[in-house]
Amino acid sequence: MKKYNVVDLFSGAGGLLEGFLQSGMYHPVASVEWEKAPIETLRHRLKTKWKISDADQSVIWFDMQRTEELFEGFTDEKFGYSFGLDFFAKNQTDVIIGGPPCQAYSQAGRTKDKYGMKNDYRNYLFEYYLKTVERYQPELFVFENVPGMLSAMPDGTPIVDLIRKDVNKINYEIVEDIKNHALINMSEYGVPQNRKRVILVGMKKTNTSSEEIQKKLIHFYDNILTKYKERNIKTVFDAIDDLPPLYPLKNEIFINGIGKQSHSLPKNLDPNWGHVARYQNSRDVEIFGLLTEDIYSGKNQFQKADKLNEIYNKATGGNSKVHKYHVLRKDMPSTTITAHLHKDGLRFIHYDPEQKRTLTVREAARLQSFPDDFEFLSTRGNQYKMIGNAVPPEFARRLSLAILELLEL
Structure with missing residues (x-):
């Protein structure tokens, strides 16, 4: 069976990608992340676990906002040298996955910031994600973020409306009713943690009508993805008591x-x-x-x-x-x-x-459903940060299997 080529943006330590690779149905073409500790962890994981020999080059340490350099290659005092994302992803990307940093959308972040995070540049990092989608034209993309994005309005316009507008502009579609279809609690998918996240799946329009795409997306959320739910909710005890x-x-x-x-x-x-x-x-x-x-x-x-x-x-x-x-x-x-x-x-x-x-770090990793052989490099503080920012791999694995069914409809 064909393996689908996947590009991972804002990858962090690779929790989302880890789940896709665990399914055995995806090949990692390239990843992009701008923090050093997650880059080192992800490169190490891809080389040692998944035998990706070019991980030092295909896992690109760079700022997504510098898109032209990211695509075409760069030599930079901080980030070093890269062939560029085009070298790895052009004409060979089936799926793009990832989630821009969520602090600007989170309710906690907006409560603590005296401006309600309205001036935070991270409100608009989705634009760089979508620029990459537009450039490489995958069949599907997967965009993960916090529930706070459903109420975020940094410039007075709901952020989901801005995202939908930009998605449509590049000839893709996401589900219309996000709250009732795309808001997922990962505890229902084998993760021993109450973790609600918005999972936006974008489909290329091609020659299909918007009405047909909406039907497919609703079928995906309501019938395909739900098949991968766990009958028995896993508890903290289940995850860590044997340590x-x-x-x-x-x-x-x-x-x-x-x-x-x-x-x-x-x-x-x-x-x-x-x-x-x-x-x-x-x-x-x-x-x-x-x-x-x-x-x-x-x-x-x-x-x-x-x-x-x-x-x-x-x-x-x-x-x-x-x-x-x-x-x-x-x-x-x-x-x-x-x-x-x-x-x-x-x-x-x-x-x-x-x-x-x-x-402990390992207990936090277990509650995020990271496998025990996943090695987190860097300081303990950075390890906690990488784990907390990650998409739980077990949810990602089940999601990837559902995405596979959607690709093959």
């Missing part, structure tokens, strides 16, 4: 190459694999124990926002109305894994009252 427990130490220790440790290390596991607790100070260890024991015992005295605010403000000496604590429930999917994990893990507290800690 060795990491308990608080009576006295902190310092380990060369790892740093200051407040928790035990797992035996017979390479620390580079990522199952090492980040350092937790004694105050946080005490609070984590209090919150997890409260749930474990069934008392639930500290689960309301006012009680959590009280604990947070007492600990920090502040007067915030927003606390940062959340204990993951073992018998439910995780809350959405985010890139904020690279700053702290207070919203991702392990459910075990004996461990009194936040998630």
Whole structure:
């Protein structure tokens, strides 16, 4: 059976691409990403796992906004040298996948920014994605983003209307009713995490009427993709409970190459694999124990926002109305894994009252459905960031199989 050539834009560490490759039905032609740590991780993964010999060249480290150079090749002081995307993708691209950075569309980002993210350049990165689609003319494209894009209006016009207009302009179509068809909760697709995302599939118009394309797209979302749902929702327990427990130490220790440790290390596991607790100070260890024991015992005295605010403000000496604590429930999917994990893990507290800690890198990766042999390079902070920004590979795998059916309709 034919393998379809796929180009991955805004690739990050390659979670979306990983799922497409796991299906066995796609070949990676090229990827583009502008942050260095994800580039190194993705190149390493493609070379070691998927035996892509030219990954150092075909995974392009560059800024998508510099489209002419990206397409035609460049020599740059920061990004080095590249043949350009044309060299890999022109006349041989079947599918383009990817999702521009979502911070400008997220509700949290708009709440924190005094201008509501209206002036953030990332609002319009979709334009560079679509320029690439227009240049390489794939049969389909897959565009992933946060639910906040459905309400984002940086210039007063809904961003989805701007995207639809530009998609139509380059002779493609996306589904009309995005909210009712393209808003997906990935927990329904084998990912142990409540993660809602907008998945836009764009189809080339060619000689098909808009009415026929809309019928195909609705059939895709309502009948094809739904076939790949999971009967049993996976929980946090399902994902991480078999990993060795990491308990608080009576006295902190310092380990060369790892740093200051407040928790035990797992035996017979390479620390580079990522199952090492980040350092937790004694105050946080005490609070984590209090919150997890409260749930474990069934008392639930500290689960309301006012009680959590009280604990947070007492600990920090502040007067915030927003606390940062959340204990993951073992018998439910995780809350959405985010890139904020690279700053702290207070919203991702392990459910075990004996461990009194936040998630390790490997636990976060498991909740994002990354396979255990996926190696995240760079610092621990960058690893958390890469994981939080990724599309869960298990959802991507199932999506890729549904896309395959759509391609072959």
